[in-house]
Amino acid sequence: MTGLFGYWTVIATLAIGLYIMIAHGNLVKKVIGLNVVQTAVILFYVSFGKVHGGTAPILDERFEIYSNPLPHVLMLTAIVVGVATTAVALALIVRIWESYGSIEEDDIVRAELVE
Amino acid sequence: MTDWLHLVLLIALVVVALDLARLRDLFAAAMLTGFFSLLCAVYYTIVDAVDVAFTEAAVGAGLSTVLMLGALSLLDERVETGRVRNRIGALSAALAVAAMMLYATPDMPAYGDPTSPVNQPDRPAWRYVHQSGKEIGVPNIVTSVLASYRGYDTLGETNVIFTAGLAVYALLAGVRRKRGQDAE
Amino acid sequence: MQSDVVLRVVSKFLIPFILLFAFYVQFHGDFSPGGGFQAGVILAAGIILYALVFGVAASFRIVPMRATQIGAAIGVMIYGGTGVVSLLRGARYLDYNALAHDPVHGQHLGIFMVELGVGIGVASTMLWLFYSFTSHKLRRDGQS
Structure with a gap:
């Protein structure tokens, strides 16, 4: 049972992130939801790289078993790319706020309809 | 513990x-x-x-x-207005995704299982762990995979970061000066 | 920008160590956790801390906006250029074995160059992102 607990956490985090993204009209909140989903995916990858009795993947004569380095590499770059794309999203939100005076989704849709 | x-x-x-x-x-x-x-x-x-x-x-x-x-x-x-639209729809969408994934979890390898598919000898990770000491000679396996075995991947990621920098600069600095939106 | 004396003194004390740590992470990344990505982010964080405490104008004097743009481009070019060098030496793109007489030395050299490119690129881009937001604010506040 405990072997699958990590997956359940990932699922719960992902579902919460998805809920934030769909339910909240505020664009900043949507970006936060997106970050939560991203973190859930990273958690998923990193947790299946773990090997029982293994250690961090840095070669040393005293150790035989290492955790799987491949998910670490993929997620390491994903985190840095994630912050860069978050910055793009925030810049878009700033421009939207300057054009519409609001970052609530329904206000923006209404302003578009009036025009 | x-x-x-x-x-x-x-x-x-x-x-x-x-x-x-x-x-x-x-x-x-x-x-x-x-x-x-x-x-x-x-x-x-x-x-x-x-x-x-x-x-x-x-x-x-x-x-x-x-x-x-x-x-x-x-x-x-x-502060967000707190107008939450379509709470039931959002909740059911999130729960549906969660249910589908829960249904799939029993097929996944248990946490820390050394015999899981990703740790098999015919997978690339096996070579990274067992050969990188000889082939690359760098103790940190993550560094050797990041920079050498998967160099193309990292080149792409570096380009993505650079492009993101360009995009933010274009959004926040470039457009405004040209159109002169101060008049609004 | 006026900030607290304690904050100014403590950050003046801390920033050199943050920058030094960034270089340690960059060049010791082969042997311990770390590498170009982490070092770049830490370097950028050190300068952002300076900008937050002493004002953006002060940090523009040390690292101008232009420098971050050029640095971001140079980082990507160092990375891509390493691949071109291995092409010119008759190997495949980003194949470091050809960079030196002995494959392992070639790998060391290649990884060093690539990590350097990533470090410069990430540090400059992160700082560039921060500068884009802050200078936009400065420009907008100046107009109103």
Whole structure:
């Protein structure tokens, strides 16, 4: 049972992130939801790289078993790319706020309809 | 002992995520994402992903919080209106995804299983762990995979980061000067 | 920008160590956790801390906006250029074995160059992102 607990956490985090993204009209909140989903995916990858009795993947004569380095590499770059794309999203939100005076989704849709 | 720490950390992660969904103050939510990242970094250290933990602590808890606060200081709206649209639809969509994934979990390898498919000798990771000492001669396997075995991948990621920098600059500095929107 | 004396003194004390740590992470990344991505972010964080405490104008004097743009481009070019060098030496793109007489030395050299490119690129881009947001704020506040 405990072997699958990590997956359940990932699922719960992902579902919460998805809920934030769909339910909240505020664009900043949507970006936060997106970050939560991203973190859930990273958690998923990193947790299946773990090997029982293994250690961090840095070669040393005293150790035989290492955790799987491949998910670490993929997620390491994903985190840095994630912050860069978050910055793009925030810049878009700033421009939207300057054009519409609001970052609530329904206000923006209404302003578009009036025009 | 680590199992308990593990359990507590994962539960704390879900609780913080729930709190993020509830918070209306955007500044508080931005700060809480920093804490969320820090918890993740501790978890990554426990599952032996030290490089990922390092990155998450530096990026998630440090830089992305700063960027988010910087963007929020450009907006006048600090508190969300709390108009939640279509709560039932959102909840059912999230629950449907969760249910589908829950249905799939029993087929997944258990946590830390050394015989799981990713750890088999015919997978690339096997070569990284057992051959990189001879082929690359760098103790940190993550560095040798990142820079050498998967060099194309990292080249792409570096380009993505550069492009993101260009995009933000174009959005915030370039457009405004040309169109002269100050007249509005 | 006026900030607290304690904050100013403490950050003046801390910033050199943060920058030094960034270089340690960059060049010791082969042997311990770390590498170009982490080092770049830490370097950028150190300068952002300076900007937050002493004002953006002060940090523009040390690292101008232009420098971050050029640095971001140079980082990507160092990375891509390493691949071109291995092409010119008759190997495949980003194949470091050809960079030196002995494959392992070639790998060391290649990884060093690539990590350097990533470090410069990430540090400059992160700082550039921060500068884009803050200078936008400065420009907008100046107009109103």
